[in-house]
Amino acid sequence: MGSQVGEQTIAFDNPPTIIGHGNIVGPKEGDGLLKEYFDKILEDTLWGEESWEKAESKILNAAINSAIDNANIAKNDIRYIFAGDLLNQLTASTFAIRDFKKPFFGLYGACSTMGESLILASMAVEGGFANYCVAATSSHFCGAEKQFRYPLEFGNQRPLTATYTVTGSGAVVVGNTGIGPKVTHVTPGKIVDLGVKDAMNMGAAMAPAAADTIIAHFKDTGRSAVDYDLIATGDLGMIGKKLTIELVGKAGYDLSDNYTDCGIEIFDNEKQDTHAGGSGCGCSAVTLTGYILKEMAKGTFNRILFIPTGALLSPSSSFQGESIPGIAHAVVIENSQE
Incomplete structure (x- = not known):
């Protein structure tokens, strides 16, 4: 257990x-x-x-x-x-x-x-x-x-x-049996809300939750960014990624070397005019099941920290003047050392 x-x-x-x-x-x-x-x-x-x-x-x-x-x-x-x-x-x-x-x-x-x-x-x-x-x-x-x-x-x-x-x-x-990478640790996230209300800036709304979960994971496990080959948030895009690096940095953890965001990886922003990047439930899901797991099978990555991010809003809450709460869940996936 x-x-x-x-x-x-x-x-x-x-x-x-x-x-x-x-x-x-x-x-x-x-x-x-x-x-x-x-x-x-x-x-x-x-x-x-x-x-x-x-x-x-x-x-x-x-x-x-x-x-x-x-x-x-x-x-x-x-x-x-x-x-x-x-x-x-x-x-x-x-x-x-x-x-x-x-x-x-x-x-x-x-x-x-x-x-x-x-x-x-x-x-x-x-x-x-x-x-x-x-x-x-x-x-x-x-x-x-x-x-x-x-x-x-x-x-x-x-x-x-x-x-x-x-x-x-x-x-x-x-x-419970079979060949493939293993899920070794999970860090469920908390709802974090710093009062962002702009539904056209989801990266800013979700970044505090991403940072909160990453910091909690590092504190709980005694690890830091250097213990992972790749750290990937879900769909913060360029703006949210920058904010996450800043927020995690204030807690004493450096994400500068091995951190990316699935929303940045999936589109060619210059050619495809996707502005801040990709988002949506499918963003982290297809990046995980496509790029990340297939590169893990090659041995490019052996231990990754995967942190999908979510903005917990609805049209009703936005129309009623509510802010946009965020949440992020972290999953550690490792190639077996056996």
């Missing part, structure tokens, strides 16, 4: 293994910096469906099936599915998963959901409650813009602080 470390962290005594992973992305993502790492790139964002929301469900369903195939197990071997998305009442996940006929935990951590799902799936497996679980999430640019900002038909001009929601889905299969 796992053990409590410090105030927030869990260390797994029998670390669960990521035995399979899969992803699928939209055409803009497939034209970005990580295109060689994606399992499937769509030619258009509807993928034969009549709405963006239905397309997102189809994308998530495909990513989960891809991860199960990659794990070389049967669908029936999966005990629980942990997933969530950005749509109202998690409809993308609900309709993606309804035909699996498996127990489903619907999660909402905004864009931190890949971290939340991976943490809970790992806890279920390490605790002996399941042999195999799926952790997944998704997002869709058109659906997110429609729900959180402006209809695409409005054609509003986006400020340079804005990020571009990733159309895509990533999924992993976590097992």
